[in-house]
Amino acid sequence: MIERRATIPFSEARQLITEHVERLQPVSAALFLARGMVLAESIYAPFPSPYFRRSGYDGFAICAEDDHDFPITLQVVAEVPCGATYNKRLNPGETVRIMTGAKVPEGASKIIMLEQSQVVEKPEEIRLINSQPHSNITEIGTEFQTGDLLLEKGHQLNAGSLSLLASFGVTEVKVWPKPKVAILSTGSELVAAGDTLPDGKIYNSNEPLLVSLAEDYGAEVVYHEALSDDYEATRARLEEIAGEVDLILTTGGVSVGDFDFMAEIAKREAKLLFNKIQMRPGSPTTAMLFEGTLLLALSGNPGACFTGFHLFAEPALRKFSGKPSSILEVKGIMAQDYLKNNGYDRFLRGKAYFSNGEYQVEPVGSDMSSSLGNLPFADCLIMIPRGKVGKAKGEEVRVWLLSSKS
Amino acid sequence: MIERRATIPFSEARQLITEHVERLQPVSAALFLARGMVLAESIYAPFPSPYFRRSGYDGFAICAEDDHDFPITLQVVAEVPCGATYNKRLNPGETVRIMTGAKVPEGASKIIMLEQSQVVEKPEEIRLINSQPHSNITEIGTEFQTGDLLLEKGHQLNAGSLSLLASFGVTEVKVWPKPKVAILSTGSELVAAGDTLPDGKIYNSNEPLLVSLAEDYGAEVVYHEALSDDYEATRARLEEIAGEVDLILTTGGVSVGDFDFMAEIAKREAKLLFNKIQMRPGSPTTAMLFEGTLLLALSGNPGACFTGFHLFAEPALRKFSGKPSSILEVKGIMAQDYLKNNGYDRFLRGKAYFSNGEYQVEPVGSDMSSSLGNLPFADCLIMIPRGKVGKAKGEEVRVWLLSSKS
Numbered sequence: 068m069i070e071r072r073a074t075i076p077f078s079e080a081r082q083l084i085t086e087h088v089e090r091l092q093p094v095s096a097a098l099f100l101a102r103g104m105v106l107a108e109s110i111y112a113p114f115p116s117p118y119f120r121r122s123g124y125d126g127f128a129i130c131a132e133d134d135h136d137f138p139i140t141l142q143v144v145a146e147v148p149c150g151a152t153y154n155k156r157l158n159p160g161e162t163v164r165i166m167t168g169a170k171v172p173e174g175a176s177k178i179i180m181l182e183q184s185q186v187v188e189k190p191e192e193i194r195l196i197n198s199q200p201h202s203n204i205t206e207i208g209t210e211f212q213t214g215d216l217l218l219e220k221g222h223q224l225n226a227g228s229l230s231l232l233a234s235f236g237v238t239e240v241k242v243w244p245k246p247k248v249a250i251l252s253t254g255s256e257l258v259a260a261g262d263t264l265p266d267g268k269i270y271n272s273n274e275p276l277l278v279s280l281a282e283d284y285g286a287e288v289v290y291h292e293a294l295s296d297d298y299e300a301t302r303a304r305l306e307e308i309a310g311e312v313d314l315i316l317t318t319g320g321v322s323v324g325d326f327d328f329m330a331e332i333a334k335r336e337a338k339l340l341f342n343k344i345q346m347r348p349g350s351p352t353t354a355m356l357f358e359g360t361l362l363l364a365l366s367g368n369p370g371a372c373f374t375g376f377h378l379f380a381e382p383a384l385r386k387f388s389g390k391p392s393s394i395l396e397v398k399g400i401m402a403q404d405y406l407k408n409n410g411y412d413r414f415l416r417g418k419a420y421f422s423n424g425e426y427q428v429e430p431v432g433s434d435m436s437s438s439l440g441n442l443p444f445a446d447c448l449i450m451i452p453r454g455k456v457g458k459a460k461g462e463e464v465r466v467w468l469l470s471s472k473s
Numbered sequence: 474m475i476e477r478r479a480t481i482p483f484s485e486a487r488q489l490i491t492e493h494v495e496r497l498q499p500v501s502a503a504l505f506l507a508r509g510m511v512l513a514e515s516i517y518a519p520f521p522s523p524y525f526r527r528s529g530y531d532g533f534a535i536c537a538e539d540d541h542d543f544p545i546t547l548q549v550v551a552e553v554p555c556g557a558t559y560n561k562r563l564n565p566g567e568t569v570r571i572m573t574g575a576k577v578p579e580g581a582s583k584i585i586m587l588e589q590s591q592v593v594e595k596p597e598e599i600r601l602i603n604s605q606p607h608s609n610i611t612e613i614g615t616e617f618q619t620g621d622l623l624l625e626k627g628h629q630l631n632a633g634s635l636s637l638l639a640s641f642g643v644t645e646v647k648v649w650p651k652p653k654v655a656i657l658s659t660g661s662e663l664v665a666a667g668d669t670l671p672d673g674k675i676y677n678s679n680e681p682l683l684v685s686l687a688e689d690y691g692a693e694v695v696y697h698e699a700l701s702d703d704y705e706a707t708r709a710r711l712e713e714i715a716g717e718v719d720l721i722l723t724t725g726g727v728s729v730g731d732f733d734f735m736a737e738i739a740k741r742e743a744k745l746l747f748n749k750i751q752m753r754p755g756s757p758t759t760a761m762l763f764e765g766t767l768l769l770a771l772s773g774n775p776g777a778c779f780t781g782f783h784l785f786a787e788p789a790l791r792k793f794s795g796k797p798s799s800i801l802e803v804k805g806i807m808a809q810d811y812l813k814n815n816g817y818d819r820f821l822r823g824k825a826y827f828s829n830g831e832y833q834v835e836p837v838g839s840d841m842s843s844s845l846g847n848l849p850f851a852d853c854l855i856m857i858p859r860g861k862v863g864k865a866k867g868e869e870v871r872v873w874l875l876s877s878k879s
Binding site for chain 1: 644666678679839848
């Protein structure tokens with residue numbers, strides 16, 4: 068008896084999955100470990116920047132009373148390197164030698180640049196040749212006043228964000244954490260690279276694929292294991308893992324064969340979301356809630372696994388962390404014919420070239436779901452809608468630009 | 474006495490730095506740790522793929538002799554799950570129940586899909602209703618023959634590459650390693666975030682900036698430290714570090730003040746490459762070979778440090794690992810006026826928007842080299858050439874698109 072499954076369009080599958088993702092609880096994270104994460108709070112300046120009157124140049128601080136009739140000769144009462152202070156008030160007739168970035172003494176109104184100074188006979192005096200129009204002093208709060216918004220809730224922290232926050236002494240931030248993911252490849256035919264390969268078995272290529280993609284797209288992979296084709300063992304392992312992760316990704320076992328245990332588990336042990344999508348490759352892609360944990364069961368065919376990850380797992384992973392999908396849908400123009408008959412919408416692994424304001428796209432390598440020679444080169448997915456004719460060169464298609472970071 | 478420095482254009486500075494970068498020696502790396510690295514060898518298929526005749530469907534393998542006059546009834550002589558084998562030759566009148574991905578027995582010429590099968594009374598027999606035009610068998614070497622090129626020398630390994638290589642049992646690859654970088658911030662005024670801030674001192678924001686950027690652009694940061702303003706101590710620490718890293722990045726101390734020790738070290742202890750660039754911010758940016766190790770001394774002003782990293786450090790870091798710069802230069806159109814007089818070429822931190830086939834660009838935040846409020850938001854650098862007029866809205870400018878990963 069062959070099971071008949073209810074099919075849904077891929078867009079509905081995508082929506083069903085993200086609907087079952089809830090943004091994670093924000094956590095406190097050390098600033099330097101939070102790069103790439105999204106702020107769960109707005110951050111305001113705890114003090115003004117600069118918080119002292121800062122010298123913009125190397126030179127000599129003078130009082131307003133002395134700022135006329137140059138050249139003038141003043142008494143050097145102190146030297147103020149960066150990070151030091153002169154704690155008295157500067158009086159007319161006095162100057163301090165001051166460095167770029169140092170605190171300008173009270174009473175000083177201008178920094179005369181070093182280039183305008185001349186050594187005189189008395190070492191405690193300095194001759195200043197000319198004044199300048201600008202004060203060369205950055206006043207308190209020039210860039211930020213206390214309470215000014217530095218970074219808004221929802222901002223994804225990058226190198227510049229860490230730098231800005233560090234300048235205010237921030238060491239911890241509230242962020243949405245990375246989702247914890249378990250990656251389970253199923254199938255007794257799988258052998259880990261490095262082991263000897265008995266006849267009829269194959270090296271496991273989906274597990275490294277999914278681990279790498281999940282990390283690229285911002286997940287923390289806490290388990291990755293190959294499970295053998297044993298229903299009870301698979302169920303037991305899923306039960307152990309379900310409470311500990313935010314998403315379980317599996318490959319293989321979703322078809323209608325006698326050893327397709329993930330399909331069985333979806334029906335017997337979980338709340339099924341869908342198990343048949345009107346798309347190729349990967350029509351038996353299955354999603355379920357297993358003890359409340361979202362489980363996306365991808366096909367074991369590498370092409371289907373790659374495609375399914377980008378269409379279904381990526382938006383889920385991103386949503387857990389408060390981020391929109393990083394895979395943009397754009398309009399593409401076919402750079403060559405693809406004229407096959409497609410019973411379902413077909414997703415081709417492709418390459419996109421931007422020229423003259425358009426994305427020219429073409430399939431890369433084979434469209435077989437079992438092929439994986441094109442996985443290193445695909446930078447987009449091209450949708451060929453179901454129908455007898457395919458898409459000819461020059462026709463418009465829907466394209467998803469992959470944004471993997473490696 | 475104010476030192477006069479010889480100035481060079483920024484493009485010459487950029488070239489002088491990359492000229493002094495030699496690609497690192499390739500290393501062997503575990504495949505799963507090599508993501509993002511560049512292959513230093515081409516990799517060829519060690520065996521064909523698939524290496525056995527693979528069933529494309531769940532179903533029943535039959536001999537050519539039986540492939541006519543359907544429906545037919547055949548004797549089921551074995552069940553071949555994925556990863557198992559049937560080691561005898563299939564004879565006419567016989568069939569094996571076979572799963573998707575399993576090895577097709579010798580003698581079999583076609584897989585009849587499970588959907589075309591009917592159980593009959595005798596459990597050791599099966600009735601097959603119809604044949605199909607395709608064999609549903611993927612022949613040996615369909616995707617790759619032994620010796621076919623899998624990935625070319627120079628390919629940057631991504632998730633798909635790891636998957637492809639894993640499918641051939643590859644566990645180690647020759648790659649150009651990440652460059653080892655030391656990041657040293659100089660200045661007695663610097664305090665680490667988390668410490669209390671004495672009057673006149675500031676929190677260190679350049680060190681987290683450079684550590685993050687260096688990692689984003691593919692370096693391994695092996696040291697990051699703040700050095701105080703002490704010539705001998707600075708020189709001694711540089712001597713300890715120089716032999717252990719590929720690039721030393723420093724911030725601060727490059728100007729002409731009394732505490733600008735990096736400038737002094739460049740003159741007295743190293744082979745100076747340049748110490749004055751015709752650009753703002755960051756004109757005193759200095760490069761040298763310190764005991765043979767490339768040392769790029771960036772300005773301590775955050776805006777200059779950010780700009781200098783992207784223009785000078787990034788291409789160097791990438792070249793060490795066999796990669797071209799990831800920061801593309803494009804033509805941009807000013808989306809608003811910037812009409813200041815510039816004595817040198819000025820690089821603005823900006824934002825770029827792609828629309829109608831053009832990059833519209835505009836400055837983001839302040840152009841002061843001491844400001845850092847815009848570092849989290851800048852995604853490009855905009856060059857305003859030296860001159861009295863600046864650039865008006867609608868004018869064309871040179872733009873560098875930053876590609877930081879976080």
